[in-house]
Amino acid sequence: MAGRESNRALQPGRSVAGTNLEFTRSHNRRVVLDTVRRLGPVSRAEIARETALTNQTISNIVEELEQAGFLLAGEPKREGRGQPSIPYAINPEGAWSLGFHVDHSAIIAALVDLTGKPVAIREIPAQRPSPHSAAPALRRLADELTAEAGIPASRLLGAGVALPVRFGVGAITTAGPTTLPGWDDPDARQHIAEALAQPVQIENDAMAAAIGERLHGVARAIDSFVFLFLDEGLGAGVFLGGQPWRGASLNAGEIGHMIVAPNGKPCPCGNRGCLERYLSLSAAQEFLADQPGAPALSELDGAPSAPVERWVADAAPYLAGAVNILESTLDPETILLGGLAPAGVLASLIEKAEPLPMSVGSRSGRRLPRLMAGSVGHHTVVLGAASLPIFDEINPRFDVLLKH
Numbered sequence: 001m002a003g004r005e006s007n008r009a010l011q012p013g014r015s016v017a018g019t020n021l022e023f024t025r026s027h028n029r030r031v032v033l034d035t036v037r038r039l040g041p042v043s044r045a046e047i048a049r050e051t052a053l054t055n056q057t058i059s060n061i062v063e064e065l066e067q068a069g070f071l072l073a074g075e076p077k078r079e080g081r082g083q084p085s086i087p088y089a090i091n092p093e094g095a096w097s098l099g100f101h102v103d104h105s106a107i108i109a110a111l112v113d114l115t116g117k118p119v120a121i122r123e124i125p126a127q128r129p130s131p132h133s134a135a136p137a138l139r140r141l142a143d144e145l146t147a148e149a150g151i152p153a154s155r156l157l158g159a160g161v162a163l164p165v166r167f168g169v170g171a172i173t174t175a176g177p178t179t180l181p182g183w184d185d186p187d188a189r190q191h192i193a194e195a196l197a198q199p200v201q202i203e204n205d206a207m208a209a210a211i212g213e214r215l216h217g218v219a220r221a222i223d224s225f226v227f228l229f230l231d232e233g234l235g236a237g238v239f240l241g242g243q244p245w246r247g248a249s250l251n252a253g254e255i256g257h258m259i260v261a262p263n264g265k266p267c268p269c270g271n272r273g274c275l276e277r278y279l280s281l282s283a284a285q286e287f288l289a290d291q292p293g294a295p296a297l298s299e300l301d302g303a304p305s306a307p308v309e310r311w312v313a314d315a316a317p318y319l320a321g322a323v324n325i326l327e328s329t330l331d332p333e334t335i336l337l338g339g340l341a342p343a344g345v346l347a348s349l350i351e352k353a354e355p356l357p358m359s360v361g362s363r364s365g366r367r368l369p370r371l372m373a374g375s376v377g378h379h380t381v382v383l384g385a386a387s388l389p390i391f392d393e394i395n396p397r398f399d400v401l402l403k404h
């Protein structure tokens, strides 16, 4: 790896050093794309300072990426006496990507441009879809979205599928109300890829949302964070050192079943006192069922009602406890709370979790709050799913280097 000090003036976000060896061409291409994504528009000289690649390597890659349509050259800027510099930015129309959010009652599909902006979204009802029952519907949705936007299939980078799947964990996979059949079968991805005639990646909903957050959201410049994903259950997407942390069996972040109340409420997983029995939309609905006249959470918009605030007061200490555990275990830069709950409810949870208990996260001189709001809303997961092929194209991965 090149060892030159890179210029830190172009923060936010830490740069990844490139390398000039020929066999790492694709890695360097990702390093350049990632730099332009985070800091663009940027000149070749600025890319060189950030990546420690040689000017010649950068010129070659920038030319290649511009010809491929991934980068757009802006108006040349004259600074001082030297050659005018050309600022480069990601070309939104350089490529497109498909995302699918499959859950127990619906399939949402989105077509996004290279900057993650949705150009078409569609939703259809579905009944606990399996890979086999979903495949024809995904194909139909893909055809409809690309036709609507007038985009040829050849300009797609691929498709991402996000769902509430946990891999091979017996009880957790099958017992909860939020899981789906058949998706942890190793052939599921291939089956969908064949139906779509596109490369396909499958990811759990929380990690897909975290990758979307890293690529296009508030975590653009945050290398190590935990994205707490609140929906009917509770999951987390973990990023450490700029890379998703999936764990030995792809189940890292399955924090909904951390035991936070010994001998507490029974959970479908077989344990008692799991975190998501207190901090999730199903926990909220259960709490509100005992409160006369309480609104359904799905109907909430704006400030939470008094009964919802009572649930928030009940759940916030569990959130604070989870922050303490995650900080103590992972020492992230921040923890984001997002998901499918109404934004006002999440904001209230963050507020009521204060003061957070002491942990290594209590350190002084923090750049970011310990707990902050992440992406929320009905489309969080589908946009995260659509970001998977783009992330794959842009993210510099060190495992590529280590293989050589």
Ligand SMILES: [Zn+2]
Residues within 6 Å of the ligand: 256, 257, 267, 268, 269, 270, 271, 274
């Ligand atoms: Zn449980």
